[in-house]
Amino acid sequence: MGPLLIAACASLTAWLWLALAQGMFWRTDVRLPPRTDPARWPSVAVVVPARDEAEVLPLSLPSLLAQDYPGAARVILVDDGSSDGTAALARRLAAERPGLPLTVVSPPEPPPGWTGKLWALRHGIAHARDTRTTDVGAGPDAGPGAGPEYLLLTDADIAHAPDSLRELVAAATSADLDLVSQMARLRVAGFWERLVVPAFVYFFAQLYPFRRINSPASRTAAAAGGCVLLRTDAAVRAGIPDSIRQAVIDDVSLARAVQDHGGRIWLGLAERAESVRPYPDLADLWRMVSRSAYAQLRHRPVLLAGTVAGLVLVYLVPPAALVAGLAAGRPALAWAGGLAWLLMAGTYLPMVRHYGQPAALAPLLPLTALLYLLMTVDSAVQHYRGRGAAWKGRTYARPGDA
Structure with missing residues (x-):
């Protein structure tokens, strides 16, 4: 032989x-688990880290502002040192389109030991939980100035269907999940995107099988960073994002930290979230x-x-x-x-x-x-x-x- x-x-x-x-x-039928509307819709803060995203923001931010969510919700865009007018564009888009309230915050440059995205998320989450600024995000049963019960961490290039937030929250509350994440559908327009992008998701699922992640008996942990609904209490228990501040692959690290602190996690393919970022060339x-x-x-x-x-x-x-x-x-x-x-x-x-x-x-x-x-x-x-x-x-x- x-x-x-x-x-x-x-x-x-x-x-x-x-x-x-x-x-x-290899199966692609892992979608949001069975869900029913909660008796009371919890409050949510949508945190969007953005660095030089003026190209994609007109395609993504309006979809967040237009969320048809029955509870209290708001959007916090963290302008992470952009040089292309991202912050001003975000404010203009919010002024032109009535919907969820938008706040734009601009943190300083990240200190040593932090990746830029996690530093931006830290400021966005802190702003959301600040009792002086979150009155609009509090649920009807929350105390004065209480922070949001859930955080939707979503990238600036992800566009959401109008019921995306509603369905994510319904899934989390119905199944008592601390983290619900969806692998957003990536763009496949050009030749190289068709050749490379489906394989990207395939390889990810091969490394982190969704069914294992979603099994309470499994220790496999992963999330898709473009769309993560996170219970605020779980984030506090896991020290998110400080405990993973050095992580370059932050989504997997985030899911593992939540799981390690007793949280239940879920990951599947998205039906209501898609990336609008183009990758027209192989170099991209x-x-x-x-x-x-x-x-x-x-x-x-x-x-x-x-x-x-x-x-x-x-x-x-x-x-x-x-x-x-x-x-x-x-x-x-x-x-x-x-x-x-x-x-x-x-x-x-x-x-x-x-x-x-x-x-x-x-x-x-x-x-x-x-x-x-x-x-x-x-x-x-x-x-x-x-x-x-x-x-x-x-x-x-x-x-x-x-």
């Missing part, structure tokens, strides 16, 4: 395990992935080597084995590679369909995996060059940098 056949059989075994024993990660998508890929591996060369080897074995060996087996007249090699590739494409197909893309895209997953492999290696290279996780003028080269 040659080395390539051994690798092909190992890859086929891996795909059998992934398809059958990895929490059915490359930056999106590479800025945090090595941080996901905790900046450890051993984990990087293991990840590269795993990607090669699981995603690149099957097509190579099939082609080599057919060319050399080795049916066992061709069958092993072909079956592994078929399982790969079959588990990817539901996500391709979820994004409304043709089924012919599913067999191209090895090509996309190769791109992600190169992005991950580039993320490590940038880290060791001192550039680390760069985002809009800030670089987090290693844990603790800000």
Whole structure:
């Protein structure tokens, strides 16, 4: 038995395990749990960190201001050192469109030990809970100046359907959840978005199977940072965001902190929230992935080597084995590679369909995996060059940098 056949059989075994024993990660039917309207709608503060978001804000902020929410709610946009007029644009949009009240706050630059987004969230949450400023956000049964009962943490590029907040709160109250998060539908307009974006969600679900996250008996924890409804009491217990202030991958860290402090968490695919940020070129998508890929591996060369080897074995060996087996007249090699590739494409197909893309895209997953492999290696290279996780003028080269 040659080395390539051994690798092909190992890859086929891996795909059998992934398809059958990895929490059915490939299914795309994990949506908000059954819900009923609460007897009293709790108060909510929507906190939106924004840094140089003037391009997307006209497509996202009006959707938050227009939320059809029966309880008390308001929007707090945290202008995180923008240089493109984000704050002024937000105020103008709110003045032009009646709806939920908007407050714009502008914190100073983050101190050492904080990432920019979490520093912005800290100020937004503090403002929401400030007894002098949250009267409009208090529920009818709350005391004077009480803070909001829930926080919706949502990115500035996420547009919400008018009933998004209502459905999130109904899900949280019905199932007694401390954190409800949805993976917003990302934009898939151009060729590179079609090739890379569905795989991004697929790979995330493979690492963090939604069904495991949603099981009270599981210790798997993750969230999607673009849309997180968080019970304020749970945030206080977990010390959010101070306890995760250095996290580059803040959504996973947030969910883990809530879970570690006894909170119940839930994650699924969104039906009412979508990203309006365009990634028209491969370079844009490359930056999106590479800025945090090595941080996901905790900046450890051993984990990087293991990840590269795993990607090669699981995603690149099957097509190579099939082609080599057919060319050399080795049916066992061709069958092993072909079956592994078929399982790969079959588990990817539901996500391709979820994004409304043709089924012919599913067999191209090895090509996309190769791109992600190169992005991950580039993320490590940038880290060791001192550039680390760069985002809009800030670089987090290693844990603790800000």
